[in-house]
Every structure is written in C-alpha cells, then in structure tokens.
Amino acid sequence: xxxxxxAMADGNRREILMLLRKKKMTPSELxxxxxxxxxxxxxxxxILKNADLVTEEKLGKxxxxxxxxxxxxxxxxxxxxxxxxNLNSLKEFVENKERKKKQ
Amino acid sequence: xxxxxxAMADGNRREILMLLRKKKMTPSELxxxxxxxxxxxxxxxxILKNADLVTEEKLGKxxxxxxxxxxxxxxxxxxxxxxxxNLNSLKEFVENKERKKKQ
DNA sequence: GAAATAATTAAACAATTATTTAATTGTTTA
DNA sequence: TAAACAATTAAATAATTGTTTAATTATTTC
Numbered sequence: 244x245x246x247x248x249x250a251m252a253d254g255n256r257r258e259i260l261m262l263l264r265k266k267k268m269t270p271s272e273l274x275x276x277x278x279x280x281x282x283x284x285x286x287x288x289x290i291l292k293n294a295d296l297v298t299e300e301k302l303g304k305x306x307x308x309x310x311x312x313x314x315x316x317x318x319x320x321x322x323x324x325x326x327x328x329n330l331n332s333l334k335e336f337v338e339n340k341e342r343k344k345k346q
Numbered sequence: 347x348x349x350x351x352x353a354m355a356d357g358n359r360r361e362i363l364m365l366l367r368k369k370k371m372t373p374s375e376l377x378x379x380x381x382x383x384x385x386x387x388x389x390x391x392x393i394l395k396n397a398d399l400v401t402e403e404k405l406g407k408x409x410x411x412x413x414x415x416x417x418x419x420x421x422x423x424x425x426x427x428x429x430x431x432n433l434n435s436l437k438e439f440v441e442n443k444e445r446k447k448k449q
Numbered sequence: 450g451a452a453a454t455a456a457t458t459a460a461a462c463a464a465t466t467a468t469t470t471a472a473t474t475g476t477t478t479a
Numbered sequence: 480t481a482a483a484c485a486a487t488t489a490a491a492t493a494a495t496t497g498t499t500t501a502a503t504t505a506t507t508t509c
Contacts, residue, residue: 251351253351282458303506322421372486374484374485387486
C-alpha cells in the first residue's frame with residue numbers, strides 16, 4: 244500500500260501510466276515523451292513495478308511495460324473507506340455522472 | 347492535482363485523514379495518536395489543507411480540522427480515466443462487491 | 450566473435466520533503 | 480494584565496527521492 248501511494252505521487256510516473264493505458268510500450272518508446280535520461284526512466288519504471296502498477300515482459304532485447312489493473316481496485320476501496328463512501332453512495336456517484344454525460 | 351497526490355503519499359497524513367472520518371478534531375487530539383511534535387503535525391495539516399483534503403475552523407483557542415469530501419471524487423475519476431474503467435465497469439465493480447458482502 | 454542496440458545497475462550529486470528546536474501569535478482565565 | 484494554553488511560523492538539520500554520468504548485462508546482427 245505504501246509503495247503504491249509513493250509511486251502515484253510523482254507526476255512523471257502518473258504520465259507514464261497514462262501513456263500505458265492504450266498499449267504496452269518499451270522504455271525507448273516511452274522516452275520520446277519525456278526529457279530525462281534512460282536511467283531515470285528505468286528508475287521510475289522499477290518504482291511502478293514494485294508497486295504492482297505495471298508489469299514487465301521481456302521479448303528479445305526489448306522490454307514491454309503494461310498497466311496492471313489489479314491495484315486500482317485497491318485504491319478505490321481505500322477511498323470508499325476513507326470518505327465513508329459506502330458502496331451505495333459510490334453507486335449513486337457513478338449514476339449521477341452517467342446522467343450528466345447523457346445531457 | 348499535484349498537491350493532492352503529494353499529500354496522500356505520506357502514511358502519517360493518510361492516518362490523520364482516517365482519524366478525521368468520524369469527527370472533526372483539534373491538533374491536540376490528533377497528537378495523542380502520533381509520536382511527532384506539534385510543529386510536525388501542524389505542517390502535515392497545512393499540506394492536507396492546501397490539497398483541499400481537510401478544512402479548518404477556528405473556535406476560540408482551538409482549531410478543528412475535518413475531512414473535505416470534494417477531493418475524493420477527483421481522485422476516483424482520475425482512476426476511472428487511468429484504468430479505462432468506464433463508468434459501467436466501475437458500477438459492476440461496486441455491484442460485485444455488494445454481492446460478496448451479502449454472502 | 451566483434452559491433453550495435455536496449456536497457457539496466459552503481460555511484461555520486463542535486464533537489465525536495467520531513468522533523469526538530471526556538472520564537473511568535475492569538476485566546477482565555479485568574 | 481499576567482500566566483497558561485493552543486497552535487503556528489521560522490530557521491536549521493536530517494532524511495528521502497530524483498537525476499545524472501559511467502559502467503555493466505543481455506541480445507541481436509553482421
């Protein structure tokens with residue numbers, strides 16, 4: 244839990260996660276979107292991996308990183324507990340948003 | 347958004363938030379649950395306040411801190427966007443959890 | 450098997466964040 | 480109005496995190 248929050252606390256790392264939403268990517272591909280060196284990127288990816296926010300897959304000389312969905316549930320349930328969102332009010336929240344979208 | 351994540355990244359601050367779930371509290375009351383000095387506590391409270399996670403209310407020589415619910419929605423919708431939870435799958439997630447609870 | 454590529458780890462340095470001690474502000478009450 | 484209390488701000492120090500350069504590992508290709 245601790246490592247998850249620390250991992251999310253950095254804006255660059257959140258951006259990496261956003262980039263990984265649609266497809267798995269190698270560090271080289273990711274690097275095109277940032278200004279730091281590859282060791283810096285590597286370090287961010289390791290932090291995300293230790294927090295189970297991404298998974299790593301070796302293929303020849305490339306490594307592919309992709310989003311790991313499991314952790315998001317953990318964070319959402321933390322927020323439920325935190326703000327006294329019981330499940331019903333979270334459901335209401337979702338439904339309200341749906342209503343707004345349709346307008 | 348940035349300050350929100352930074353604020354949540356610290357375990358002590360998350361604990362403070364947990365303590366504030368049920369009732370508003372003064373720094374002195376909060377201090378009973380922690381080992382750090384009051385300036386340290388003060389600093390954490392300021393960080394939480396700047397992130398709009400708590401509100402402050404002055405009453406005589408006391409100050410009461412309470413949870414500010416608004417921000418939680420912001421984080422939840424970030425997670426929705428991030429993990430491609432569209433609202434329906436979030437609703438499903440909620441409903442699955444409800445089902446499990448009833449068993 | 451040498452050269453090129455992809456990515457990492459190690460070590461040093463820079464920057465940020467957290468904690469403490471000391472001093473200060475504002476409020477109550479004797 | 481002086482003493483006590485609640486909490487804060489300021490300044491210094493300690494601890495953690497992030498970034499860089501340099502060296503290393505693993506894989507492919509010529």
